């Protein structure tokens with residue numbers, strides 16, 4: 001992208017819970033003197049965010065841009081004015097498409113926090129070619145969904161290459177095991193319940209994206225069989241997690257040569273006791289079923305409100321660890337990615353660092369089109385997040 005833009009970076013959704021944390025992070029970490037902006041539909045709320053940044057000692061205050069998802073012109077001019085647009089306005093399946101389309105058309109890099117497979121799949125089948133032709137990277141899932149998993153698998157691939165002393169050339173199996181303690185915001189709750197209630201649309205979007213991806217990335221990469229088992233090495237029950245994360249990892253594996261010609265990934269929650277695991281499965285299964293019924297879904301949506309989220313003290317007690325086991329040609333490595341509050345503090349950091357890499361790091365993004373975080377930044381993602389305080393270890 002060679003055009004000069006008014007802003008290096010614009011954060012859309014800065015008045016929301018996660019957008020606010022991302023604004024605070026950028027306020028402390030964006031290079032001094034950067035022209036950047038915060039955007040949203042309510043000018044007074046945006047001014048309040050600016051005042052908070054000023055009180056927090058931010059040296060380079062952002063400009064204010066008023067934009068609304070129901071006003072296509074406002075989204076187009078926001079995309080045209082910025083090198084990178086971050087959006088935290090969700091549920092993305094309801095609010096996300098018009099901005100993604102504008103960024104693809106204007107050749108603007110874009111990153112979001114979605115964990116909604118339908119939205120990501122629609123972006124692939126509808127906007128990949130347009131974004132690529134315009135030189136834009138549209139990067140989904142730049143929060144806890146799915147950066148620790150996407151980046152942790154790349155770390156594991158690098159550890160396997162080192163242990164084998166050569167590039168990966170035969171079958172590779174990686175298993176990622178998540179343990180975490182945290183809670184979620186109103187926006188996450190609304191997005192999850194909305195996504196649960198759209199199984200048909202989800203299936204159609206997946207079929208259409210599969211066709212596009214099979215054409216674009218013919219290399220083999222698959223999910224390991226979904227099974228629940230007790231693993232002695234982890235000392236836990238491993239239960240497959242039906243999140244978007246394994247799908248993101250597999251897309252990175254198909255698009256990047258280093259993962260080898262025959263890559264397999266399994267993604268699990270690591271749970272200490274069998275009753276706790278069975279309780280968790282029953283709870284999520286019940287929520288999924290309840291979300292299929294319109295009036296129950298509407299009731300569920302009222303349980304947590306947009307803008308709500310865990311308090312600072314609660315976030316300070318939250319943590320995550322994702323441990324990976326990688327195997328190839330009889331060699332095994334173990335790696336781990338860990339950090340603080342997964343859903344919000346670390347998510348805001350991961351989103352902001354991804355956007356700053358797209359805005360400022362020479363030679364990035366590595367690919368364009370609708371892509372995963374690791375397709376965009378490869379090893380640079382790990383370097384940036386380590387510098388920002390997240391832990392990446394080979395065990």
Ligand SMILES: NC(=O)c1ccc[n+]([C@@H]2O[C@H](COP(=O)([O-])OP(=O)(O)OC[C@H]3O[C@@H](n4cnc5c(N)ncnc54)[C@H](OP(=O)(O)O)[C@@H]3O)[C@@H](O)[C@H]2O)c1
Nearest residue numbers: 015016017018068069090143144145185187188191306307
């Ligand atoms: N995957 C992950 O790891 C992860 C982690 C955290 C969050 N998320 C996702 O991030 C999203 C945001 O979550 P959150 O809890 O921060 O939500 P939130 O607090 O409800 O914030 C939503 C934001 O969207 C804005 N908005 C709503 N309608 C709009 C419109 N018509 N035009 C412009 N802006 C509009 C709101 O503006 P107002 O202030 O004006 O209402 C607010 O800034 C959700 O989809 C959530 O699932 C994902």
